[in-house]
Amino acid sequence: MSLRYALLGVLEARPMTGYELAQFFGQSAAWVWSAPHSNIYPELRRLEEEGLLVGTTDLRGEKLERRTYSLTDLGLTKLLKWAVTEPTPSYLRDPLLVKVGFLDLADPTEAAVMLRAFIGQQNDLIDGWEEHIAQLRELEAPLLKERLKHRPEAIHEAVAELKANAFQGLIDVARARSECAERALQILETMTNCGT
């Protein structure tokens, strides 16, 4: 369900083609949700059928058709309704946390390699998100600029801050997981020291 609303939310900034959206959602770091084009195209058609989007087809060159989707009033209404509904109590499932809980049984050297690889991955993600936050705060992020065109100037900074806050959430979650891996490394070290 989140994909559909993520699409509506991005299209609130400006109309886009499926291809553009697929790029957006393909580079996972760029947005809070990710999806391959094979998800996006069918979902866009469904959203149009339901009247949450309207699409217009135009031509690039002679034959290559492309369809540009815009958010309708109904689409915006549905997006906002969703945004304020309480999340059903559920929690994030994290395969890493399953792994770290069983590492006492594994070879400590291999475990350390895995943990360090994970920490490296998370740090890379964090770096990307931090850059994006900086862009948002300077009101330089391309999509944000589009959004702000149809919003009163008085709230521009607050809107930017709200978007930045979402990415800060991603960063903090990544840090929490990374630090958990870090602590696991230390615990495994004490274990090998007293074991042998």
Place this chain on the structure above:
Amino acid sequence: MSLRYALLGVLEARPMTGYELAQFFGQSAAWVWSAPHSNIYPELRRLEEEGLLVGTTDLRGEKLERRTYSLTDLGLTKLLKWAVTEPTPSYLRDPLLVKVGFLDLADPTEAAVMLRAFIGQQNDLIDGWEEHIAQLRELEAPLLKERLKHRPEAIHEAVAELKANAFQGLIDVARARSECAERALQILETMTNCGT
């Protein structure tokens, strides 16, 4: 894929029936992974077919059959192999972060209700996990006690600490999300103040 390894990992402590496992994975707070019984029973049969588990059927009373599954050497090997394989670069998908990013468009009062409900949910989860961590540290958690029976005493505390660390990871992730919601509340407040 994680479910299968979570099952193997729990069964490393002691043999269990599908019913017991379903209770374990049903009360989401109790374990790092959750699943309904309709997932667990078929998965157990598959794991047995593949030789990662062995099951024995016995009777409760006259007719009621139940099957108790134990981890095999092969099962343990596969679990450990999985535990040390590097996670494929991916990130957690968080519907809340999608929501908070669009709240500038929503009614601030409704948004605040949603955010406070979310924060409340996360705090409840955190309380449960904290209790469980305390139990683990005192070596009082039932499943941990079973596990430690077949491990050298020198590492008992370290094993407990490793399990506690996994739950600490859950808590820290929940805190990160909760604090993100908290910040969103504040930003929305500044927005309504300057907007009207």
Place this chain on the structure above:
DNA sequence: ACGGACATGTAAAGAGTTACATGATTGG
């Protein structure tokens, strides 16, 4: 003319949720 970006799809398989379905045992 060719490679890379543009542009859009279908299909199959895997993972997860929800509902439906059945019956036995135990304790009050």
Place this chain on the structure above:
DNA sequence: CCAATCATGTAACTCTTTACATGTCCGT
């Protein structure tokens, strides 16, 4: 004897991933 717990399953549906598939346009 009745309710709660014990015990195990199937089926339908949704969501996500991965692979397969096709063709156009633009710059060099």
